[in-house]
Structure formats: structure tokens, C-alpha cells
Amino acid sequence: MLYTPLFVGILFLAACVAGFLGALLGVGGGIFIVPTLVLLFHLPVKIAVAASLVSVIATSNAGGSSYVEQHITNLRLGMFLEVGTTIGALSGSVLALYLKEWVMLILFTALMLYMAISAYVSRHADDRRIAAGGFTEVANDTWSRRLELAGSYHDQALARTVEYNVTGSSVGMAISYLAGMASGLLGVGGGVLKVSAMNRYMNVPMKAAVGTSKMMIGVTAAVGSILFYMAGLIHFHVVAPVALGTTAGASVGTLVMNRLKSVVLKRIFAALMLYLAYGMLAKALELRFHIVLPNLG
Amino acid sequence: MPLTPTTPTREAPANVYSAVYKALLWGMVVSTVLYALGVGRALWQGTTITLGPVTALGWGAVLAGALRLDASCLMQLATVVLILTPVARVVLALVAFWRDRDYRFVIVTGIVLAVIGLTVVLGRLGLH
Numbered sequence: 001m002l003y004t005p006l007f008v009g010i011l012f013l014a015a016c017v018a019g020f021l022g023a024l025l026g027v028g029g030g031i032f033i034v035p036t037l038v039l040l041f042h043l044p045v046k047i048a049v050a051a052s053l054v055s056v057i058a059t060s061n062a063g064g065s066s067y068v069e070q071h072i073t074n075l076r077l078g079m080f081l082e083v084g085t086t087i088g089a090l091s092g093s094v095l096a097l098y099l100k101e102w103v104m105l106i107l108f109t110a111l112m113l114y115m116a117i118s119a120y121v122s123r124h125a126d127d128r129r130i131a132a133g134g135f136t137e138v139a140n141d142t143w144s145r146r147l148e149l150a151g152s153y154h155d156q157a158l159a160r161t162v163e164y165n166v167t168g169s170s171v172g173m174a175i176s177y178l179a180g181m182a183s184g185l186l187g188v189g190g191g192v193l194k195v196s197a198m199n200r201y202m203n204v205p206m207k208a209a210v211g212t213s214k215m216m217i218g219v220t221a222a223v224g225s226i227l228f229y230m231a232g233l234i235h236f237h238v239v240a241p242v243a244l245g246t247t248a249g250a251s252v253g254t255l256v257m258n259r260l261k262s263v264v265l266k267r268i269f270a271a272l273m274l275y276l277a278y279g280m281l282a283k284a285l286e287l288r289f290h291i292v293l294p295n296l297g
Numbered sequence: 298m299p300l301t302p303t304t305p306t307r308e309a310p311a312n313v314y315s316a317v318y319k320a321l322l323w324g325m326v327v328s329t330v331l332y333a334l335g336v337g338r339a340l341w342q343g344t345t346i347t348l349g350p351v352t353a354l355g356w357g358a359v360l361a362g363a364l365r366l367d368a369s370c371l372m373q374l375a376t377v378v379l380i381l382t383p384v385a386r387v388v389l390a391l392v393a394f395w396r397d398r399d400y401r402f403v404i405v406t407g408i409v410l411a412v413i414g415l416t417v418v419l420g421r422l423g424l425h
Contacts, residue, residue, distance in 0.1 A: 003344040008336060047348060057379050058328070065321035068314055075313055079390060079405050086412040094419070147401055215317070218383035219409065223416050225380045230420030236372035237339060237346045240332045243379065247329055 008241045014040060015245025019059055021269070022246070023253025028056035028189025028217045029246050031115065034108065035276040038283065043238070045101045049187030050228035051239045053221045055246040056189040060218030062250045067211030074151035074204070077166060078212040080143070081176040081198075082219055085190065088180025089223035096185045096224075097231055105284035108186050109277045115192050116273035122196070123267065135164030138203045143169035153208050164208065168201040175201070176216075184224035189217030312396070316389040324382025328375045331363070335371030342368060384413055 014036045015029075022029025030052040037048035067073045096104065140150055144166040152163040175197035179190030191213045198209035228234055282293040354362065354373065362370025391406040 003339050003346050005340055008340060044348065054376060054379060057383060058325070061321045061325035061328075061379070061382055065318055065325060068318045068321065071314060073314075075317060075390070076402065079387075079402060079409065082387075082409045083405060083412075086409050090412060090416050090419075093416075147405070215321075215386075218321070219387060219413075222380050222383040223413060226413070226416045227420050229376070229380065230417075232352060234376060235346065235348065236335070236369060236376055237344065239376055240336045240339075240372045243375075244329065244332050244336065247325065 003237055011041070011238070011241040012245040012248075015055060015242040016249035016252075019055075019062075019246030019249025019251075020253040021249075021272070022059055022191075023063055023250040024256070027191040027195075028059050028221065029250065030056045030183075030186075030188035030221075031112065031192070031273070032276070033242060033246070034187050035112075035280055037238075037242075038105075039276075039279045045104050046096065046228075046233050047235055047238065049096060049104070049185075050225070050233040051235065051242050052187035053183070053225045053228060054234060054239045055242045056183070056187070056221035057218050057225065058243040058247045059250040060189065060214055060216075060221065062247045063254055064211075064215040064218055066254060067214050070153070070211075072153045072207055072211035073215050074149070074153075074208055074212045075215075076147060077149045077151060077198070077202075077204070078216050080147055080149060080169070081172055081194070081212075082216055084173040084176035085180035085183070085194070085216055085220045086223050088177040088182075088190075089184040089220045090180075090227075092181035092184025092186075093224040093227040094184070095181075097227065099185075102284045102288040104186065105280050105287070109281040109284065111182060111186060111188070112273045112277035112280065116270040116277065118192065118196060119273070120267070120270040122200075135162065135203055135205055138165050138167050140165045141167045141169050151204075151208060153205075153211070155205075155207065162205055162208075164205055165203055167203050172197045172202045180220050180223070183217070183220045184227075187224070189213075189221055191217050313390055313393040316393045317386050320382060320386040320389050324378060324385065328379040328382070331371050331375035331378065334366065335368045335375060338366055338371065339368035344368065384410075387413070 015033065018029040018032035018036060021032055033052040033055055034048045037043045037051060038045055144150060149166040150164065152161050155162050175193055179193035182188055182193060183190040194213040194216055195209045198204035198212060199206050285291040285293060354370065359370050359373050363374045387406055387409050391403060391410065394402040394406060
């Protein structure tokens with residue numbers, strides 16, 4: 001394959017879009033990168049997963065550093081949950097090295113369907129939560145008390161400091177493990193699972209959950225990347241434009257995120273996920289059963 | 298009746314935030330520059346890529362190649378820097394927690410580092 005400016009340019013632009021959408025939606029962008037590399041560039045799934053994992057670290061560095069600087073990230077909570085997520089990433093990466101390509105495609109399809117449904121169902125959740133009351137009405141659980149996981153951040157939109165207690169630590173740890181597993185297995189950051197775990201089950205406000213998740217996905221993806229690197233699956237010429245593109249896209253996305261309505265974002269996200277899930281499912285069926293589904297373009 | 302917070306809010310100390318922020322920022326800057334140089338050189342030289350297994354070069358060869366502005370070595374070095382950035386962030390946080398005598402979080406970050414270490418060992422043992 002020739003390494004031409006056109007190849008690099010398209011890869012860079014596709015990664016820019018993935019990084020941009022990832023930043024808008026609080027995810028690493030891997031959920032867009034893998035289908036793009038597989039469906040548009042016809043790369044083998046494992047090479048796409050490896051490239052995606054490295055790009056997830058790039059977006060985590062770009063977005064995570066900004067949230068850490070603003071103290072939106074809850075460092076103590078993030079590092080507590082990283083115990084589960086790194087163990088999950090190690091198990092997922094080991095599985096990924098042995099699984100067949102069509103199985104990985106089916107798993108990826110399932111994850112995208114879950115994310116599409118989750119985004120659509122929760123499109124009004126933030127507004128309802130704010131209307132229902134604050135984040136200090138729930139008591140800290142045992143782990144939270146022992147490790148002092150409760151936190152606070154300054155919300156610029158509300159022009160006040162938002163304090164919150166942390167509960168559901170065991171559930172959060174279990175979901176973090178699953179998120180890590182999805183990361184190692186499928187080349188995503190697992191940010192959606194982490195954000196929803198913190199926001200829905202641990203009483204963490206959305207912005208703090210997004211900031212904490214952005215930091216966590218870097219170390220999660222690093223664990224998977226180490227194994228893929230040693231397995232010779234990281235193609236540096238493919239990874240380079242992808243990492244540059246996601247970094248650029250994530251940087252721009254972070255700047256415009258606050259100007260867009262979350263309801264609109266979540267609807268676009270759900271529609272895009274359904275479209276990509278169809279493409280991945282079609283590829284899996286073709287690989288395993290030689291069934292050809294209609295091409296949607 | 299609403300419950301009141303049972304413990305006061307406690308943030309990680311400022312030096313932990315500072316250490317983590319610096320690690321992430323520098324990792325991003327260095328890897329981006331190396332990747333940009335690598336892609337530029339690859340396009341300038343005109344390269345053909347194959348999608349077979351990649352044999353990573355040793356540290357000495359990568360550094361020597363990067364100094365010669367070899368495209369593959371620059372990209373490999375950028376990838377290693379990128380992968381090591383979150384790891385360095387955990388190490389720096391551990392040191393900062395140690396300095397603050399927050400030993401519970403020294404243990405927590407130590408477990409994360411142990412998992413990363415186990416990953417390297419498994420990779421070295423030829424898990425793949």
C-alpha cells in the first residue's frame with residue numbers, strides 16, 4: 001500500500017471527525033475510529049483496534065489535561081476506579097489477541113447498539129437530575145468515606161461550585177472493570193460506560209464524570225496498547241495520522257462543546273451509532289456466513 | 298428528609314493535580330511533534346506500507362533512527378511516548394501522594410502500576 005498524501009489526508013480527516021465527535025460526547029473517539037478504519041480503509045479489525053487504542057490515549061492527553069487543569073477531574077475517584085479498569089483492560093486485550101475477527105465485529109455491534117440506545121434514552125436525564133435536587137443529598141458509601149472520594153468543581157455555566165458525594169462504589173468498580181474489558185477487546189476508551197457508571201450509579205455530576213473519565217481512558221487504553229505493541233499489531237504509519245487527527249479534532253471539539261445542546265448531540269450520536277453498527281454487523285455476517293446485506297453507502 | 302453529607306469534600310492536593318497535568322501536557326506535545334515529523338518524513342521519502350506483523354526495533358536503534366529523522370523510528374518513538382504518558386502520570390501521582398503521606402492512595406496507585414507491570418511481563422512472556 002502506497003503511503004501517499006491522499007491516504008494520510010483522508011486518514012487524518014476521518015480521525016479529526018472521530019476526535020471531534022468524541023470530545024463533544026465525552027468519549028475517546030475509538031467507537032468511531034475502529035468502524036472507519038475497517039469499513040472505509042478495509043484494515044483488519046485487530047490493526048484497527050490497536051490504532052484506535054493509541055488514538056484514545058492521544059485524546060485522553062489532549063482533553064484530560066484541560067479538565068485536570070480546571071480541577072473538573074476527580075483525581076481520587078479516577079485513580080480508585082482505575083484499579084478496576086486496568087484489570088479489565090488486561091483481560092480484554094488478552095481475549096482480543098485470540099478471538100476471531102467476526103466475533104469481535106459482533107461484540108462491537110452490540111456495544112454500539114447499547115450506546116445508541118443509552119444516548120437516546122438518557123437525552124433528558126441531566127435536566128431531570130438538576131430539577132430533582134443537588135448532588136449532596138445522597139450519603140457517601142463506605143469506600144467513599146474511607147478514601148474520601150467526594151469532590152467538587154467550579155461550574156462556569158452555573159457560575160458556582162458544585163459539590164457532590166459519592167456512592168455505589170462497588171457498582172462503579174464493577175462497571176469500570178467491564179469498561180476496561182471493552183477497551184482492551186474493542187479498541188475503545190470505554191468512556192461511555194465510565195461516564196454512565198459515575199453519573200447514574202455513583203452520584204457524580206455529568207461534567208465531573210466526563211472529566212474524570214477522560215483522564216481514566218488514557219491509562220485504560222495504555223494497558224491494551226502495551227500488549228498490542230508487543231504483539232506487533234501497532235502499525236506506526238497508520239497510527240500516526242490517526243493520533244494527530246484525533247488530537248486536533250478533540251482540541252476543537254472541546255472548544256465548541258459548551259455551545260451545543262446536549263439533546264441534539266445525543267440524537268446525532270444515536271443515529272450515527274446505529275448506522276455504523278449496521279456496517280459492522282454486515283461485515284461480520286459476510287465474513288462468517290457469507291450473507292451480504294444491502295450496502296447503505 | 299434529605300441526607301446531609303457525611304464527610305467533608307476533599308480534593309486531591311494541588312501538587313497531585315499539577316503533576317498529572319504536566320505529565321499529560323508534555324506527553325501530548327512531545328508525541329504530536331514526533332508524529333508530525335514522522336509523517337512529514339514518510340511522505341517526503343515516499344513509503345510503501347504492508348499490514349503484516351510489525352517488529353518493533355530496540356531502544357538504541359529507535360533513538361539512533363529518530364536522530365537521523367527516520368520516519369518509522371520517529372513514529373515508533375512517538376507511540377512509545379504516547380503509551381508511556383498515562384503510565385508516567387500514575388507514577389507522578391504516586392510520588393505526589395507519598396509526599397502528602399496519603400498512603401491509602403499510594404496503595405491504590407501502586408495496584409494500578411502493578412497491573413501495568415503485569416501487562417508488560419505477560420507481553421514479554423510471549424502471551425501474544
